[in-house]
Amino acid sequence: MKKLLSLSFVLLLVLSVVLAGCGSEGETGEGSESPGKIKLIAAHNQTSPDNPYQVGLLKFKEVVESKSGGNIEVEVHAGTIGTEESELVEKLKLGAADVVLVSPGFMTQTGVKEVDLFALPYLFDNYEHWEQVVDGEVGEEVASIVNEKSNNDFKIVGYWSAGVRHFYGKNQIETMDDLKGMTIRTQTSGVVSDYWKQTGAIPTSVAWGELYQALQQNVVDSSENSYPYFVQQNHHKTGNGKFITETGHDYTTRFLLVNGNEFDSYTQEQQDIIMEAADASVQAEREALYAQEDEYKEIAITDGAEIKEIDTAPFVELAEPLQEQAAKDMGAEELLQKIKDLK
Structure with a gap:
């Protein structure tokens, strides 16, 4: 009888250790489905599914999920969690969104007044001039200013255009x-x-x-x-x-933003994937926008x-x-x- 009780105790102890190990395996974060898995909420304020913003964020989603093997999931919202940019900025700061699109005017409301430079009328001569600015030294400098003055709440990971x-x-x-x-x-x-x-x-x-x-x-x-x-x-x-x-x-200039503090909490591999996806989204959004400018001008003429x-x-x-x-x-x-x- 003593041997039987001892054997039962050992089996119970082994089972509890196994269960504890299974329970801890997925506890890398609340609601995590597997080790290191994260979910990103990406949002813009336009409700049309044909909008270049949607094209850009869908490309972001495609690259992130492909490169991460599904360990990073992206949920894209087209105007469904805010049609005003001020809402999206607030959600990003509070953690209710992870990737958002905003204009310089709304960024100034957060105390980073230098970004309003990009909103100056007749600042740029053409798209070539604009791209040289945002993709070069000026773009890097503005990104550093935003990150520093927002105490890392906002990190620019790409420059988009709204035409x-x-x-x-x-x-x-x-x-x-x-x-x-x-x-x-x-x-x-x-x-x-x-x-x-x-x-x-x-x-x-x-x-x-x-x-x-x-x-x-x-x-x-x-x-x-x-x-x-x-x-x-x-x-x-x-x-x-x-x-x-x-x-x-x-x-126009639009900022693709993430929360810098949240971004810094990711692994280096996750950060690299997000930045690669951001670069891909920049190209996809711009190409869609440039093509649609001529397309929708013709639609307007056709409509009278x-x-x-x-x-x-x-x-x-x-x-x-x-x-x-x-x-x-x-x-x-x-x-x-x-x-x-x-x-």
Whole structure:
């Protein structure tokens, strides 16, 4: 009987050790399915599945999951966890999102004022100039500033574009005088707002998801954006969006961000995979955007929109002193000069 009890005790002890080992194997994090497995929430604020943002994040997902052998899962959200960039920035900071797309204007709200340099009207001459800036020394310097001033809450892992922005409204613009007294949906603070005020327009705040209705119901007279974005949302089909003037005032910059503190907690292999996927997403998003600009311009024409090209020289002339003053206020005069030197 004693031998039988001793044997039972030994078997019970062995079984408990085995179970304990099985339980600890997957406990690398709450909800982990296997050792080292992580899940990333990637989000942007556009709701159209055809948007270049979606193309870019799907490429990010594809590369991450392929290179990690499925040990890093990516869940992509197209406007489903926030259609306002301020929401996405807050979610990234709090850990409710891991990869997000934001514009310079919203990054300034976090206290990193230098990034607003990229929002200056008529800063870039063309896409070639823009790429030289963001993919070179200036882009690296801005990324370091963002990381340092945010205490590593935000880390730029890629520069995307939201296209070249044009004016669209209830009337064509022949000269700058045509903007006087016209309400325009755009940023209502910062360098962008200051510029439109100088033209005589009245910057007005309207949420992106509410802009179609605002244009349709005369809440605002006009707006400004790139073809893929406003045509996908049918703004050109409204009375206050039908008349497009190709002002080309902004070759836009968008930041692909991760939480730097969270990123630093990953293994070196995981970090390398994420950076490789970020690089792939940059190329995929840009290629989609460049192709869609021509495509959606043609769609707008087919749908009855009226498009006009104008001499932008007076608009550029108005922007130049504002650029200098804004750069001075930001403490980014050297950065501005480096951008101009690349023209």
